[in-house]
Amino acid sequence: MLPEFELSCSEFKAAGLELTREQYDKLDIYAKFLVEYNEKVNLTAITEPKEILRKHFIDSIMLxxxxxxxxxxSLIDVGTGAGFPSVPIKIFRPDIRLTLLDSLNKRIDFLKQxxxxxxxxxxxxxxxxxDISKLPEYREKFDFSCARAVANMSLLSELCIPFIKINGLFAAMKGPNEDISLGANAVEILGGSIETQQEYKLFDESRKIVVVKKISQTPPKYPRNSSQIKKKAL
Incomplete structure (x- = not known):
């Protein structure tokens, strides 16, 4: 399914990453199953082998x-969809204690399989x-949260920061065009502080990873319910 091992290694190397045979074999299983399952459940618009390698796997592992x-x-992937970025990360870092959260049960079924x-x-x-971040067993229980989503920084922060412990980190994988400063107020209200914004190129496409550090507890009233979040950003 994926490009042959040597070519895949060269793609990883071009991104400043390394790829072992064992990692490649797991990613190949992932790619095959993703395309197969995608025929009955819409998980991704990206199904061409080289594009899966670049835009799903390498893009995820860049974190x-x-x-x-x-x-x-411990890492929680919020709105994980088809498992990006956290399942490729887990393949490269088996020690990470992974939690996958998604609002659609059909995606969770895919991820379990x-x-x-x-x-x-x-x-x-x-x-x-x-809803889940209000539950005591998940609120402020994780070292890291992450999201690879098109939602703006304010919304992502409200959904992701409540999960992390004080001194934990939230990593948002973003496109290049969003003005992250527009989400700074939300980050502060939720107990966080923007620590770094790393801009980089991935095969001539611009990317950005924003890292937020949790410096104080998230007030109990956050996150708000979905209708309130959609109605007005923090």
């Missing part, structure tokens, strides 16, 4: 290049982030 995740850290095929351990949660 490890710019964010230091200590050994055995995928992780079984990949022999990956993870916790799967079906629900909305704004």
């Amino acid at each position: 490890l290049k710019f964010v230091n995740i200590p050994l055995n850290s 995928l992780c079984d095929k990949l022999e990956i351990e993870a916790e799967f949660i079906h629900g909305r982030a704004e």
Whole structure:
């Protein structure tokens, strides 16, 4: 399914990353199952092998290049969809304790089957982030949260920051055009502080990773319910 191993290695190398045979084999299983499952459940518009390699796998793993995740850290991927960025990250960092959250049960079903095929351990949660982060067993329990989504920084912060512990980090994988400063007020209200904004090129496409550090507890009233969030940004 994926381009042959040597070519895939060269693609990773061009992005400043390394790829082992074992990692490649798991990513190949991932790609095959993604395309197969996509025929019955819409998971991605990207189905061409080289595009999967670049725009799903390498794009996801770039987070490890710019964010230091200590050994055995807990990570929740909020609105994970087809498992990006966290399942490729788990393939490269098996020590990470992974939780996958999505609001659509059909995606969770896919992820359970995928992780079984990949022999990956993870916790799967079906629900909305704004509801799940209110539960004591998940609120401020994670070292890291991440999201690779088109939503703006204010909305993503409200959904993701409540999950992380004080001194934990939230990593948002963004396109190049959003003015991140417009989300700064939301980050501050939610107990965070924007620590870094890393802009980079990935095969001539601009990317940005924004890292928020949790410096104080998120006020209990956040996140608001979905209708309030959509009606007015923080």
